[in-house]
Amino acid sequence: MKERENEFLKSLFKKYYFDYIDKIPVPDALYEREFGYQKFDGVGAMIRHIQIADAGEFKAFLMGNAPSDVYCSNGYYSFPALPLKEKDWQGADLIFDIDAKDLELPCRKKHxxxxxxxxxRSMTGNPDGTTTAAVCDGCGGSESKMRKKSLPCKPCMQAAKKQVRGLVDILCRDLGVSPGEIKTYFSGNEGFHLHVAHDAFRVLGRQERSDLADYIMLKGLVPETMGMSKIRPDKNGFADLHEGGWRGRFAKAAFGSKTKRASIISGLVKSPDAGYVEFQKMMDDAAARIGIQIDPGVSMDVHRIFRMPFTLNSKSGMQKAPCPDVDAFDPYTAAVVLDSDSVAHVVADCPVRFGLGGRRFGPYKAETVELPAYAAAYMICKGFARMA
Ligand SMILES: [Zn+2]
Ligand SMILES: [Zn+2]
Incomplete structure (x- = not known):
């Protein structure tokens, strides 16, 4: 199954690791980290608990294994190659995952x-990406063989970038992280990863990281935090627009202006019981609008192996690329690093036109086309194409 596609991708990925090997930074604290990888023909099996001694071994690891995906632990261990219980955990960087699919924008039904x-065969259909067809109109196969795949979308990326900016703001202003301690990467598919190497976070356990994620997402707040109480609420205790941290951000989002703030608060304190309930609702609304949409499961995990920066993502054939300037970053050019000189012939099927590497592609209706290798790889990774 998919043998020719795997061979094609494997040779392109191999060429990338060969050509770019000197540009791929060696992770810091290399010897204390756990590495892992997957292969194209390995039916998704993860090979992990690998320890790498030095830069030479690191290069050999990337070039020799022809990996489809490469991972590196956020955790530091005394013995990274041993089973989890015997690794002797020493700490972990904090990592955040922001994914456009979690933002559930209305444009998703189009792409x-x-x-x-x-x-x-690819089909547009329901907003969640499932098709309305009970069987595939290409092969008659059942719906259970359908997979959801997303094409590049600017509004989705803009929305994800906004979350990144919000997260950086909270980390730096509220939590004492310096901008230099944050490294932002495009995930290689539809989101961003923020790696935070801040000493005070390094030894935090799962529960503390979960609390931190709640803070960032503005979850689990009680009205008292923002100044409302059931018994004799004090007008002066409410969050104000000029305040720092979440109280200030909440006041701006919930009240809008000084005048509105005063009149809303007067209404709330007049009948505290009803006001308390109403205020809780205002807070929930605000949290949905201004809380940062991170994946809390990722941030909590102190033992995860993460996609390694500068490596390729086999879901797209794109790079997990550094974004020193998130606003200016265009993933669909900057993270396209596979061969653009050679071409490949594929049978492509994609009802939506999309941009990649500065060119436009599609729509294709089960047709044989000649594409630059990077675009052929992208479509094969996504499942929209097979070798001709
Ligand atoms: Zn089919
Ligand atoms: Zn979109």
Missing amino acids: VLGVCEPCC
């Missing part, structure tokens, strides 16, 4: 497709 795994 998330249902793709039939066996025959590569």
